[in-house]
Amino acid sequence: QKTRDNLWSRLGKLFTGKSTIDDEWLDELEEALISADVGIDTTVEILNRLQQRAARERYRNSGELQQLLEQTILSLLPPVQHPAAVQPFQLPDNKRPYVILVVGVNGVGKTTTIGKLAYQYKQAGYQVLLGAADTFRAAAVDQLTIWSERAGVPLVKQAMGADPGAVAFDTVQSAIARNMDVAIIDTAGRLHNKKHLMDELGKIRRVISKKLPGAPHEVLLVLDGSTGQNALEQAKQFMAVTELTGLVVTKLDGTAKGGVVLAIAHQCQIPIRYIGLGEKITDLQPFDPESFVHSLFARDASV
Amino acid sequence: MFESLSERLESAFKQLKGQGRITEINVASTLKEIRRALVDADVHYKIAKEFTDRVKEKALGAKVLQAVSPGQLMVKLVQDELTALMGGEAASLSLEQKPSVILVVGLQGSGKTTFSGKLAYFIRQKLHKSPLLVAADIYRPAAIEQLKVIGQQIQVPVFSEEGLPAVEIARKAVTEAKNRGYQVVIIDTAGRLAIDEAMMQEVADIKAAVNPEEILFVADAMTGQDAVNTAKAFHDRLAFTGVVLTKMDGDTRGGAALSIKYTIQKPIKFVSAGEKPDTLDVFYPERMAQRILGMGDIVSLVEKA
Numbered sequence: 001q002k003t004r005d006n007l008w009s010r011l012g013k014l015f016t017g018k019s020t021i022d023d024e025w026l027d028e029l030e031e032a033l034i035s036a037d038v039g040i041d042t043t044v045e046i047l048n049r050l051q052q053r054a055a056r057e058r059y060r061n062s063g064e065l066q067q068l069l070e071q072t073i074l075s076l077l078p079p080v081q082h083p084a085a086v087q088p089f090q091l092p093d094n095k096r097p098y099v100i101l102v103v104g105v106n107g108v109g110k111t112t113t114i115g116k117l118a119y120q121y122k123q124a125g126y127q128v129l130l131g132a133a134d135t136f137r138a139a140a141v142d143q144l145t146i147w148s149e150r151a152g153v154p155l156v157k158q159a160m161g162a163d164p165g166a167v168a169f170d171t172v173q174s175a176i177a178r179n180m181d182v183a184i185i186d187t188a189g190r191l192h193n194k195k196h197l198m199d200e201l202g203k204i205r206r207v208i209s210k211k212l213p214g215a216p217h218e219v220l221l222v223l224d225g226s227t228g229q230n231a232l233e234q235a236k237q238f239m240a241v242t243e244l245t246g247l248v249v250t251k252l253d254g255t256a257k258g259g260v261v262l263a264i265a266h267q268c269q270i271p272i273r274y275i276g277l278g279e280k281i282t283d284l285q286p287f288d289p290e291s292f293v294h295s296l297f298a299r300d301a302s303v
Numbered sequence: 304m305f306e307s308l309s310e311r312l313e314s315a316f317k318q319l320k321g322q323g324r325i326t327e328i329n330v331a332s333t334l335k336e337i338r339r340a341l342v343d344a345d346v347h348y349k350i351a352k353e354f355t356d357r358v359k360e361k362a363l364g365a366k367v368l369q370a371v372s373p374g375q376l377m378v379k380l381v382q383d384e385l386t387a388l389m390g391g392e393a394a395s396l397s398l399e400q401k402p403s404v405i406l407v408v409g410l411q412g413s414g415k416t417t418f419s420g421k422l423a424y425f426i427r428q429k430l431h432k433s434p435l436l437v438a439a440d441i442y443r444p445a446a447i448e449q450l451k452v453i454g455q456q457i458q459v460p461v462f463s464e465e466g467l468p469a470v471e472i473a474r475k476a477v478t479e480a481k482n483r484g485y486q487v488v489i490i491d492t493a494g495r496l497a498i499d500e501a502m503m504q505e506v507a508d509i510k511a512a513v514n515p516e517e518i519l520f521v522a523d524a525m526t527g528q529d530a531v532n533t534a535k536a537f538h539d540r541l542a543f544t545g546v547v548l549t550k551m552d553g554d555t556r557g558g559a560a561l562s563i564k565y566t567i568q569k570p571i572k573f574v575s576a577g578e579k580p581d582t583l584d585v586f587y588p589e590r591m592a593q594r595i596l597g598m599g600d601i602v603s604l605v606e607k608a
């Protein structure tokens with residue numbers, strides 16, 4: 001039902017017949033970026049970079065101009081260095097069990113993403129173990145249990161209210177004992193401005209690395225794609241306690257564009273790893289920079 | 304972000320200082336910074352523009368009294384206008400029917416289930432009426448269990464039924480409430496996207512089946528520019544009666560509140576600020592206006608200027 005590339009083609013049409021970009025075109029671009037939640041600072045950065053490039057490089061038609069724009073936006077993203085990011089759902093050979101810790105504020109889609117990741121790693125032929133370290137939110141363990149059943153992978157859990165560090169420890173220990181390839185640990189949603197909850201996360205992390213030096217190998221921050229500028233603050237605060245290795249942006253099947261992750265990726269140099277596109281177990285995709293840039297300009301006709 | 308806003312406003316206010324009257328020229332940069340602050344706070348960019356245009360109209364030609372600086376006058380104008388937009392009158396729940404049915408709707412993960420529990424608690428503790436919670440989310444894994452756990456925590460009964468469509472669950476729950484004398488029925492629904500036609504139809508069907516007295520749209524205070532589209536789509540379909548802002552215990556400026564209020568013109572009835580049952584508050588327009596603008600720093604700036 002979505003009309004893809006609406007604003008994108010509008011930008012193209014608006015340029016047709018002109019030889020250089022003018023204020024009208026720049027205004028249109030600015031609006032498109034702001035309404036995709038890119039934020040003012042990053043939007044200004046994009047406009048400046050584009051104008052500098054446009055002054056240097058040749059562009060003869062709207063297609064070439066749009067290519068310049070695409071490259072300009074892509075240049076904000078940090079280069080992908082992480083081996084697992086280059087080969088999605090392929091684990092590096094020398095780290096077993098490979099431990100992934102999943103963090104984020106309340107309701108962004110952590111537990112659902114873990115279900116989807118478990119499914120993908122299982123499909124790729126790995127032995128997957130889940131750890132239910134959200135012992136706080138009502139029925140959080142039950143929810144993850146259902147996802148573990150859907151993915152067909154085992155789960156380590158304790159009673160509600162148990163110490164999440166202890167569950168994380170148990171999960172890693174069990175993953176070692178059972179020769180698992182990958183352990184994925186769920187954590188309770190926590191707002192980044194709550195110090196005691198953030199400290200607890202730091203503790204969970206330390207417990208894991210104590211049990212298995214080098215672990216967690218990945219710490220994924222899950223962001224709700226409909227969140228505005230506050231996501232930047234989330235990334236900074238979580239980075240401070242857990243050294244994030246990647247971002248997951250969820251709910252991009254909706255009308256929100258998730259443009260704030262451009263600002264995060266740029267300012268915090270954290271790669272975007274996956275995007276969530278629905279509530280089904282298969283609705284997770286590796287992040288594809290080009291199509292993400294295009295989708296920033298998509299307009300949803302139905303709304 | 305706050306630092307640079309303060310700096311920008313400081314220089315904008317300096318320009319106003321020492322002038323006796325607000326004019327087109329001396330107000331321009333101040334308005335631009337305020338617009339920017341609003342967009343940084345996630346107010347929809349078109350609404351931010353309309354808002355500052357309104358403020359400008361009021362400000363132009365306004366006489367600055369001896370006692371206040373033009374900067375102070377501008378701040379007051381902005382704050383008053385924003386407070387007025389956020390809704391002057393205190394909005395309460397309408398609970399006339401027997402039983403009163405409250406339908407709780409919104410996007411995935413916005414905080415509907417948690418809010419439903421808080422509302423039940425509020426209705427019993429503060430309004431002294433007997434609530435019944437209804438688990439009508441048949442999709443999300445363990446959604447029913449989640450509501451049951453919450454119900455147990457606050458000792459409010461939860462109606463649920465395996466294997467029935469959501470519409471039937473809602474219908475049966477209302478009948479049950481009538482038979483057993485519950486005064487308020489709170490229906491927790493599944494999270495859904497406004498563009499998911501089948502799911503929007505489902506909630507419209509629930510509305511038609513139980514004729515709710517209140518339909519509350521639950522919105523995450525951290526929502527960005529899309530808040531307008533989503534609220535509008537839900538409202539077009541359901542004509543909701545009020546808005547609930549959740550996760551206000553975070554540090555978001557909460558500009559989505561203005562966007563929604565401005566577009567839909569329905570009162571913000573509750574503010575949810577925590578995961579525990581007693582963290583529900585009524586809405587204070589003035590507080591929200593100050594929060595969105597980061598008024599704390601602006602007011603102190605004017606005092607400095």
Ligand SMILES: Nc1nc2c(ncn2[C@@H]2O[C@H](COP(=O)(O)OP(=O)(O)OP(=O)(O)O)[C@@H](O)[C@H]2O)c(=O)[nH]1
Pocket residue numbers: 104105106107108109110111112113134137140187188189190222250251252253254275276277278279283411412443494496
């Ligand atoms: N449309 C859509 N919904 C999603 C997506 N990912 C998650 N959800 C939904 O968002 C809601 C919250 O997801 P959860 O996985 O429970 O989020 P969480 O971060 O674990 O939440 P807490 O543990 O309570 O902090 C659920 O209704 C999910 O079905 C997505 O990519 N698209």
Ligand SMILES: Nc1nc2c(ncn2[C@@H]2O[C@H](COP(=O)(O)OP(=O)(O)OP(=O)(O)O)[C@@H](O)[C@H]2O)c(=O)[nH]1
Pocket residue numbers: 106107137189191409410411412413414415416417418440443446492493494495549550551552553575576577578
């Ligand atoms: N900090 C904070 N967390 C909240 C608030 N309201 C809800 N939450 C949390 O946000 C997460 C999602 O809340 P739910 O009540 O499950 O949201 P929902 O809208 O029912 O989600 P779906 O049914 O999956 O669409 C949970 O972790 C809640 O504990 C709030 O006001 N403050």
Ligand SMILES: [Mg+2]
Pocket residue numbers: 110111112134140186187188189
């Ligand atoms: Mg969870």
Ligand SMILES: [Mg+2]
Pocket residue numbers: 415416417440443446491492493494
């Ligand atoms: Mg729910």
